[in-house]
Amino acid sequence: MTYRKKAGRQYFRKPRGWVLGYQHRGKYHVLGADSRYVPKGAEFIDLVVPLDQKNVEVPIGEFNRIGRENRLIVKVPRESIDRFEVEGLNTEEFLRPPPPRRSKPRVASEYDEQIGVVRKALKKLCPTLSVRRGRGTVYGWIDVSGSGEFGNFTDEEKKALDRFGLNYGANFAVISPEDRKYHVKRAEEILRV
DSSP states (O other): OOOOOOOGGGGGGOOOSSEEEEEEETEEEEOOOOOOOOOOOOOEEEEEEEEESSSOOSSOOOEEEEETTEEEEEEEGGGTTTOOOTTTTHHHHHHOOOOOOOOOOOOOOOHHHHHHHHHHHHHHHHHTTTEEEOOOTTTTTTEOOSSSGGGGGOHHHHHHHOOOOOOOOOSSEEOOTHHHHHHHEEEEEHHHH
C-alpha cells in the first residue's frame, strides 16, 4: 500500500507558452526544473503554444497536438525563435547563458607542497619523468611514470629513480602516504646539492 499521490500532467499547470526541450548535437534534451537554459548550439527548440491566440503564427515544420486546451508542440529552429512570439513566453529567459558557477579558490595543502618538492627533485635528476597525484582511491599516493611507450622507463630514468631511492616496475613507480615523508626528505637533500 502506498500513500504517494498519483502524478498529474504537468503541462496543465504551465503558463501560456513554455519550452519543452531542445535538440543539441543530435541528442534531444528535456528542459526540466534543474536546467532552465538552452545552449547556444541548439538546433531546434520544442515550444508548447496555445492555438487560441490570433497573433501566433505556427512556423512550417513538425508539430503535435496535446492536452485538452488545444495546444501544439512546435519544433522551432533556433534562428527563427526571435520571430515566434507567444504570450507568457520570454525567450530572453531561457536563451541567455547560464550564470557562472562560483567556486572557492583552491587552498594548497601540505600534500600539494610535498608532491611539489618530490616533482622538482625528480625533474632535476631526469626532466622526462612524469610525477602526478594519484586519482580516486589512491588520491594520497604519488605516481611516477616514464616517457617511453606505454609509460615505460628509459635507462636514464631508471638510473634517476635508483639515485632517488625509489623502487620501480616496468612502467610505474609509486610513493605511498606512509613512505612520503622519507621521500620528501630525500628530495630536499637532492635539491640542496
